[in-house]
Amino acid sequence: MLSKYCFILLIYCIFLLNNCDNVYTANAEFYSSVHQMSKLVVFESVFLKHTQKFIKANEDKLDFLKARLAELERDHSEALQEGPNYIDSPVNKYLLTKRLTVDWERIENLMQHDTGKKSLTKIENYKNAHTYPNASELDGAIEGFLRIQDVYRLKAMDMAQGLLDGVKYDTKLDANLCFDIAKYAAKENKTRFAHAWAAEALARLSKSKVLSNDQLMLKAPVARANVLQLLAKVKTDLGDLKGANQTYAELVKLRPDVENYTTDYMELQSNNGKNINESSDLDEEHEPLPSNLLITDEATRYKHICNGLIAQSPAEERELRCGYLTETHPFLQIAPIKVEELNHDPLLVIYYDVLSDAEIEIMHELNNNRIERASVMGLNQSIISPVRTSQFSFMPKTTHRVLETIDMRVEDMTNLNMTFAEDHQFQNYGIGGHYAQHHDYFHPDTDVKIFSSPEMGNRIATVLFYLTDVEQGGGTAFPYLKRLLMPKKGSAVFWYNLHAYGEPDRRTLHGGCPIIAGSKWVLNRWIREFVQSDRRPCELWPDIYFEDLYS
Numbered sequence: 001m002l003s004k005y006c007f008i009l010l011i012y013c014i015f016l017l018n019n020c021d022n023v024y025t026a027n028a029e030f031y032s033s034v035h036q037m038s039k040l041v042v043f044e045s046v047f048l049k050h051t052q053k054f055i056k057a058n059e060d061k062l063d064f065l066k067a068r069l070a071e072l073e074r075d076h077s078e079a080l081q082e083g084p085n086y087i088d089s090p091v092n093k094y095l096l097t098k099r100l101t102v103d104w105e106r107i108e109n110l111m112q113h114d115t116g117k118k119s120l121t122k123i124e125n126y127k128n129a130h131t132y133p134n135a136s137e138l139d140g141a142i143e144g145f146l147r148i149q150d151v152y153r154l155k156a157m158d159m160a161q162g163l164l165d166g167v168k169y170d171t172k173l174d175a176n177l178c179f180d181i182a183k184y185a186a187k188e189n190k191t192r193f194a195h196a197w198a199a200e201a202l203a204r205l206s207k208s209k210v211l212s213n214d215q216l217m218l219k220a221p222v223a224r225a226n227v228l229q230l231l232a233k234v235k236t237d238l239g240d241l242k243g244a245n246q247t248y249a250e251l252v253k254l255r256p257d258v259e260n261y262t263t264d265y266m267e268l269q270s271n272n273g274k275n276i277n278e279s280s281d282l283d284e285e286h287e288p289l290p291s292n293l294l295i296t297d298e299a300t301r302y303k304h305i306c307n308g309l310i311a312q313s314p315a316e317e318r319e320l321r322c323g324y325l326t327e328t329h330p331f332l333q334i335a336p337i338k339v340e341e342l343n344h345d346p347l348l349v350i351y352y353d354v355l356s357d358a359e360i361e362i363m364h365e366l367n368n369n370r371i372e373r374a375s376v377m378g379l380n381q382s383i384i385s386p387v388r389t390s391q392f393s394f395m396p397k398t399t400h401r402v403l404e405t406i407d408m409r410v411e412d413m414t415n416l417n418m419t420f421a422e423d424h425q426f427q428n429y430g431i432g433g434h435y436a437q438h439h440d441y442f443h444p445d446t447d448v449k450i451f452s453s454p455e456m457g458n459r460i461a462t463v464l465f466y467l468t469d470v471e472q473g474g475g476t477a478f479p480y481l482k483r484l485l486m487p488k489k490g491s492a493v494f495w496y497n498l499h500a501y502g503e504p505d506r507r508t509l510h511g512g513c514p515i516i517a518g519s520k521w522v523l524n525r526w527i528r529e530f531v532q533s534d535r536r537p538c539e540l541w542p543d544i545y546f547e548d549l550y551s
Contacts, residue, residue, distance in 0.1 A: 033371060033391035035428045035519065043130070050123045054116035061115045068107055072099060142184045144389060144432025146193055147514045151303045151434075152473070153286050156181075156196035160204070164516050165472060175204035179227055186230060191237050196285040198231040225255045232264070235282070241272050242279040298479060298509060302437040305477035305484050306513035312482045319344065325351070329412040337413060343481045346505050348495045351413055355406070355490040360467050362402050363523065367393050367426045389433045390512075394423040410463050410525055414494055417531045420456045425524040426467075429474065433520065435512035437479060440526060441497040441504045457529030458504070460536065464493045464524055471518035480507040480549050487520060500536060502529070503544040 075095065079086045086092050148154065152165050160178055162169040173181075182197035205224055228251040235244035248265035255261055269276055290296050293304050304310045320343070324336035338352040371391040397403040407418040429435075440462045464476065466487040476485040476493065485493055499505050512520075 033428045033430045033433070035367075035371065035521075036391060036430070043126075046126050047123055050119040050126075054119040057116040057119065061110060061113075065107065065110065068103075072103070075099060138180075139184060140389070141431050142181050143188075144430060144514070145181065146185060146188075146190060147389075147432040147434060148473070148516055149193060150190075150286070151514050152307050152516065155285060156193070156200045157203075160200050167472060167517070169517075173200075175201045175223065175227075178204060179223075179230075182227075182230055182234075186234055191234050192282075192285050192287070195231065195234045195238060195282055198227055198234060202227045202231060225251060225258070225261070228254065229261065229264075232268075236268065238280055238282060239278065240280040240282055241268070241275055242277050243282070244268060245276050298437050301479040302477050302509075302511050305479050305482065306473075306475060306511075308484065310479075310482055311484065316482070325413065328415040331412060339413075342483050342485070342493075343478070346481070346496055346507050348478065348481060348483065348493070350485065351492045351494065352488070353490050354409060354413065354492050355465060355467070357490075359402050359406070360489070362400065363426065363467060364521070366395065366400060367428075370395075371426065371428060389431075390427045390429040390435060392425055392427045394425050396423050399424075406465075406523075407525070410492075410527075413492070414461065414463065414527070416461060416527050416535050418525075418527065420453070420528050420530045422452065422459075422526040422528070425526070427520075427522050427524070429512065429515050429520045432514045432516075433474075433512075434514040437477070437509050437511040439497065439504065439506070439509055441508075443504070453528070455530070458502075459497050459526045460529045460532055461494065461496045461498075461527045462524065463527070464522055466491050466493075467521035467523060468519060470515060470520045473514055473516035474518060474520040475513045476510060477513050478508070478510045480509055484513070487522075496536075498529070499542075499544045499547070500539045501542045501544055502538065503542070505544075505547065507547060507549060 079092070079096065087096065145159075148164070149156070149159060154165060156178070158164075160173040162172045178197050178201035182194050182201055185191070185194035185197060202224070205227065228247055232244045232247040232251060235241075235247060245265075245268060248261070248268055251261050252265050272278075289309070290300070293301070293310050296304075301310065320341045322338075322340040325339045326332045326336045337354060340350050340352070342348045342350060370393040372393065395403060397407050403424050406424075407421065410416075410421075411418045441459050466489055468487065469489045470487045474487055476487075477483070478485075495508055495510075497505060497508050512522075
């Protein structure tokens with residue numbers, strides 16, 4: 001089921017968060033971790049259970065009132081048929097008096113009674129007892145959805161149909177959800193995406209012949225007018241003045257009673273004059289690709305590694321090797337490790353089957369209620385940033401014996417001293433979760449006081465363990481090495497962050513690609529320089545001068 005969370009949980013977010021006004025704390029995000037978001041499904045099941053009880057209680061109340069009303073109507077009809085003779089009978093006098101006093105008072109009391117209040121109280125108590133998401137979570141969920149669209153160059157029409165990068169899912173987006181995405185994209189100046197999603201919302205409204213569930217929040221013709229207004233604005237921003245003029249004309253025709261629409265229409269014409277017939281091709285939702293993908297900025301290069309447009313050529317892969325690692329520790333003569341070389345300079349290798357399912361399960365249990373929103377290093381402090389949408393936790397190796405065992409295994413694999421390695425860092429990614437391009441080493445201009453044990457030196461190397469497979473997306477991209485590593489449960493990737501000379505190696509730039517579907521768990525082991533000189537001695541020359549970012 002987790003394979004669909006990054007898509008389906010966006011829908012959960014929108015419906016749940018539209019009704020959310022509860023307390024929220026900074027360390028309790030949901031959208032930035034699939035593990036945390038799975039709790040929303042539990043929340044929803046609780047709410048549904050109590051809502052069912054609320055409906056049942058009110059249905060029983062209405063059934064009773066209907067039965068009593070039917071009895072009263074029969075008695076009243078009999079009284080009307082007999083006319084004045086009806087009250088000649090002392091029994092009828094008594095019954096009429098009883099109906100208008102005791103019986104009617106009982107009915108009034110039942111009508112005024114807050115039936116289902118117990119269920120409502122239980123829902124409220126449950127929300128108060130648990131950290132519950134607020135409206136900002138919805139923005140985070142939609143941001144992740146748009147990130148998937150941007151990086152993997154997907155079309156809004158396909159995504160709305162549940163088609164994600166060639167894989168079809170059952171869940172679809174209705175007109176209301178498409179409009180929510182369009183509004184957010186417009187707010188964030190993602191104008192091309194705003195146009196695509198507004199156009200998709202309009203198309204879905206046009207196909208709806210009757211008022212359906214996808215229009216509960218956008219009732220026609222108000223729905224169509226809202227979408228047309230946004231569509232006209234983004235067309236104007238994109239330079240499609242002719243299209244904006246036509247959309248405003250349609251808007252005014254649909255809602256001539258709304259003065260603002262007419263005013264905007266007239267302002268567009270008066271401000272643009274002869275240019276009103278200028279048009280732009282808005283069929284392409286994404287920016288055109290550069291002529292040379294390799295000579296671009298780091299962010300663009302990272303995206304095109306993730307989406308597969310940049311990759312190593314067969315000639316570059318020809319000299320790479322794979323086999324069994326035996327030479328770094330005598331124990332490996334007995335239990336060699338499968339290893340594949342992915343890049344020679346700088347060294348990038350992947351070790352296979354170095355974690356067992358039992359060890360991974362223990363690590364999941366250790367992290368069950370410990371993860372919080374991940375941060376990045378800002379100017380002399382750690383900050384929450386959209387460049388890293390995940391949740392993490394740090395644990396010393398003394399937390400559990402399995403962590404000490406893993407460090408022993410890392411030392412066997414890498415031949416580096418793990419005595420002064422940083423604490424184990426576990427990460428779980430959320431909707432469209434990613435970690436944009438970055439280096440693991442500490443930059444020279446960063447205040448070392450914000451790092452633990454700065455006397456241990458810089459991060460000489462990284463070992464990245466994959467604790468899960470990922471259904472779609474979620475690879476680790478190395479823009480300058482032209483490598484994309486897809487998560488494989490139980491494997492570990494190793495690379496040096498520094499040149500042998502000790503200077504940072506800029507070619508080790510890397511990033512976590514957005515998750516399309518699935519839950520991604522990783523473990524980072526950052527190894528410091530201290531006491532490594534005998535394990536990785538310096539070269540006789542400053543090898544940093546051989547660094548080539550565009551080889």
